[in-house]
Amino acid sequence: MKVVKFGGSSLATGQQVNKVVNIIKADPDRQVIVTSAPGKRFKGDTKVTDLLIQYATQVQQQTDYQPTVQAILARYQAISDYFELPADTLNQIQAKLTGLATTTFTDADHQLAAFKAHGEWLNAILIAAVLTHQGISAKFMDPKTAGIRVSGQPNDADILPETYTNLAQLHAGDTRLVFPGFFGYTPQGSLFTFARGGSDITGAILSRGFSADLYENFTDVDAIYAANNHVVDHPAIIQKMSYREMRELSYAGFSVFQDEAIIPAVQGQVPVNVKNTNNPEAPGTLIVPSQFVFNPACPITGIASSNRFSALYLHRYLLNKEVGFTLKLLEIFQRYNISYEHMPSGIDDLTIIFDRSKLDEATIKHLCADVRKTLAPDYMEWIDDYAIIMVVGEGIAHNVDTIGKVIDSLTENNIAIHMINQGASRISIMLGVQAGDADNAVRQIYQTFFQPSEVTTHD
Template structure:
């Protein structure tokens, strides 16, 4: 059995729905289908999820939401018209969109979650209607009815372990099961969504729950590439990679596949195949367990991300001061800040953060607190910071990999502010200035792939 997830671009309009139907028909093993909300049809278009969020916020602020509701429904009406779905069959779906206003919600967070989850639900119901019209044994499954249970966090839910037990009863089926991605139901009966892009997570949960042979994730790219195509022209497609390679690369910006979606797949040891809805005959990229994996290259991929900042602390005899790091971590906890890395020396320490969790006030207040409590000789906040990840299972047993990575950067006069190698020995992290990050990615890519 295969679990198949289709992204927003795959379900953007009637023509894309037809491609999805063709893919489903092409392989009888594709039994469980996970849908996203319709994505953009063209560059300046809006994703339905964004329109639903707008609908919710306009309702909450008592603004005129009628135009956006009409715009949302027009997207589904367009797809239904493409397949000649009757108005009578479509009416219950339309009613759901308008009935969102009549439901009771615990608070505004759960209201927004319920509104934005409706995009996936309507996609799933509409796809089931179309497949039934094509005389295929399709059935829409409602997360409420099958007890797809998640934690009580409105817009960043996690799956509850009991859900896997609830899903297993569907591991053998003669039907096509159509299920909406992105959301589940809390113990209190509220709709709660995963983080954005969470349909990937739903697919992985189903794959683990039914112990699928393969989880196919259809999107709008041919494969996962060894580098960002916006930085490197025509980078190599990765044919096969391990879960942990993708986890490392996702950390620094690989966004083809939701990194949280890997966890259920890893737990169930379910291989993943990322493919293109528009070119389903292409092999795509397979993501597999590390066991028995034979690396074909030293480096699998290189990625960079600019959403980092660093805090540099210098204090003589820092290494002999008991509790210094503990006090520092307590300050982070006080300000609800998590850190990413903490490379250190004898008298100094650098803490790297995802700077998206900071406001200017939090940054200033936290630094003031550190000065007051720890009394460093020198403190500097570094906002101009980028992280580069060089990842490959082949690096584990390769002597001289570090030299091969850093030598081309020296030739281009790229200064390296930090080097960190993980205990797994499959990744090397470099810290540079933002402006140097694209240059570094190009140079490292050319070193290993040209």
């Protein structure tokens, strides 16, 4: 049995949904379907989720929201018209959409979560109706009834273990089960959305809950590439990679998955196949447990970079002799509720690397003042011009010269390395460079390990 998730671009128009119908028809094992909200139809278009956020804001501010409601409804109307669905489906969608404006919520956060979730919710209702109209037995599955239970915050949900017990009691049989992605319900009955990679997370949760043989994630790309194709021309396709490799690469910017999105599938040991809705016959990229990856043909599977980082550099003579220095520093972070990403150090130096997207200017200013007052470093500098590059591959652990080749590829091209770290797993090499050097660094590393048109695979 397969769980199949379709992204927003795959469900943006009637023509795209027709491709989805054909994909589902082509394989009877595709029994559990996960929908995203309709995405962009063209450059400059607005996603339905963004329209729903706008709708929520207008309701909160008591401004005219009717044009926004009509714009959202028109997206579902266009798909309904394409398949010539009976009016009752769109009437149901319209009633749920307009009813949001008069529903009472606990607070603004709960309201926003409910509004956002309706992009997926309404699309699942619509896709179930389309499949039924096309002669495929299908049923809309309400996450509340199905038992998808969450905790956390209204717009940052965490899945509860009881979800998997609940899902294990469901059976698809000959009927396709159509789930909306992105949200679940607390035990108290409140709707909470996942913060990142929402529909991907739902697909991974269902894959584990149903003990699926495969989780197919349909997007708008043929596969995952060994490097960003906006940085490297025609990068190699990765045919197979391990969960660990995917996680490491996602951390530094691989955009196919958010790094947390496939954790439930990892926990359930369910392989994930990334495929293209527009080219479903392409094999895509298979993500598998690491124990199924043998004899890597190339030590490097992929290279990713991200400029979202900043660093705080501290210098203090005999820092390594001062007991409690790092503890005092961490206590400052705790007061500001800040987590750090990495902390490479020397005998007199310490660099703390942060995810810049989680900090604002005021917090940085107060944090630096507190560090200076409490620790009195000889020299301190906040560095915004910082990027992290991840060089990842199961084969790195089995090739002692890989790290040397990576370093040589950068130094020979006059790219300074500000930080280097190899994790205990030995499948990744992390490099810190200036943000302006990041793209060139990726290109140089790629050229060192890959030949043109080479395909990255594991035998």
